[in-house]
Amino acid sequence: MFRSLFHRPPSRARLRRLRWLRLLLLGFITFFVIDLWRISQSGSPSVIKPAPPLDIRHQERVFIASIHWNNESILRSHWNDALLDLVQKLGPEHVYVSVLESGSWDGSKDALRALDTELEKLGVERKIVLEDITHIDEIQRMPSSDEPGWIWTVRGKKELRRIPYLSRLRNRVMDELTALASRTEAKRTFDKVLWLNDVVFTAHDALNILGTREGDYAAACSLDFSKPPAYYDTFALRDSSGAKAITHTWPYFLSSMSRHAMMAGFPVPVQSCWNGIVAFDATPFYERPPLVFRGISDGLAKYHLEGSECCLIHADNPLTPVKGVWLNPDVRVGYNEKAYANVHPRHSAIWPSAGEKLLGIWQNRVARLINFPRRTIEDMVVSWRVRSWKANGLEREEHGVHCLINEMQVLVGNGWAHL
Template sequence: MKAMICTSRALLRRPIHRFLLLVSILFHVFEVTQILRCHSGPTSEFVAQRSERVYIASIHWNSEQILRSHWNDAVIALADALGRENVFIAIYESGSWDDSKDALRELDAVLAALDIRRNITLSETTHLDEISVTEKGSGWIDTPRGRRELRRIPYLSRLRNWILLPLQELARQGEQFDKVLFLNDVVFDTDDVFRLLNTNDGDFAAACSLDFSRPPQFYDTFALRDAEGHEPLMQTWPYFRAKESREAMLRNDPVPVTSCWNGIGEFRYC
């Protein structure tokens, strides 16, 4: 430790190193300031629309830690704020090897006690089971590695379509919802969801959050495209290539994009 301290002091005596250190500090201060500016603001204006009906869907895999530390309680609080009669919760757990199944059983018991409608499916099918099938048809491709491998997107699409089956059954029974809310295994609170529900006064095809797994880097760039259809420029500020998207974020306005998914995705149900 002493050697490291001495070396640092020697470097600081050099003007160029002092200058670079100052630039680095200013850059990080600017980065943090932009994130706080973009992701803070008053929450009192975001009032629950208790007449709005929301279908909540979520897929989990090895999520025990966040389920027990945060997610279960947050979902219960959200359902209560939206109105228990206005929500239906559909969850699919996919072959976890941690204790996600028991965590979701605990959630199921609480939801049952609160008389909140739900469909929670715990699957024993693992990823190894999925890739070990003998008939490798739709969703499989021949890769440069000389293998026939399962593509990630068709696999996830199939799971997400499956979790919407209760929504279709409810529709056949004459029950309609205003929004479909996809919740990933992320940290959120009720105000976060209300912000999304009230995006552009509720007038949107889709509204998504930004998911920061390693701040200031946001997570999941796969589906996100800016107002001009470009992929994210980078995972830190300024994030987007399109000027319209960047300027909206600086104004703390809803950021126009052509597609999104990310940590939370809300879609108008038609």
């Protein structure tokens, strides 16, 4: 009697609700298990693939380019040795090394002199320029009224923009490419241009970049890391739709085309990348006029916008729509030894792990939803400022709008600053 008073049997409605809850829970668990299996079976960018056969790579002539500033530590610990190894694998007769160091206050100059000595022993043709002009020298000089690359800032003075400055340095390095093709004796031309940042890399990494899609690309890039698992160069990387990466961790991208290629471990179609190492088809750099590095116009920069020269170069490259820009997920480089080791774990050939992949995919899914308002507002701000700039002048055009961000960057004595 008392049991019947205090323990009534569940109603049909309650039983129906419980049944639906069980079905929903079972469905979620089933989806989760299938998702985990699918992710674990997906191609992994971590499974190290062999570099392209050296006899194939030997057929190509490679112009190796780099700029340095206060990089003594990584030059001595990794960079010099990796470059020398790469040169020997490519064949000293098939490469040219063009390096510009600008105003370092550490021992970068001595480290590059040591590199120069070793390249001489290998018989490598090269040009390594060491300059004493510092950032302070650059920003303290008085520019002419019409000199490009300078801008009035909120600090009430005319300041040197970072991107035009870096573009000028990169173009000076690339001047050697055209000079070698135009000299009267022993002319040299190259099939690929290989830019190397101040990163920990191996010859294997560089060869894999050069061999991306069997060499069929406008440009091919690595992934770079400073504090893994987050990638580093957010300023230059844009997915196949032109959007910034939606997350800093794998699989990174908003565009389904880029994201699915990354998840499958295939070369990833993107509109722009740089990310430590980048190889270009050299053809556009020989055209008249040649492909060059640049910043956006000073007039557009006044609207508090900036774009990386490492992104704009792809927007200007006539081969980009023909051959494409590709990020090679098999090549991961680091800005320090710890970062490189973390993305090349010795205990496992797999990076990221299945658990990291699962977490990354769910973070990506959530970010696509909750960041939609922020992305929309950011895009609207950039678009409105570009339209305002166009409306205030005749025949104004910027082909690299997808490269633009809501920032102003200027050179300072110890680096650069956001304003």
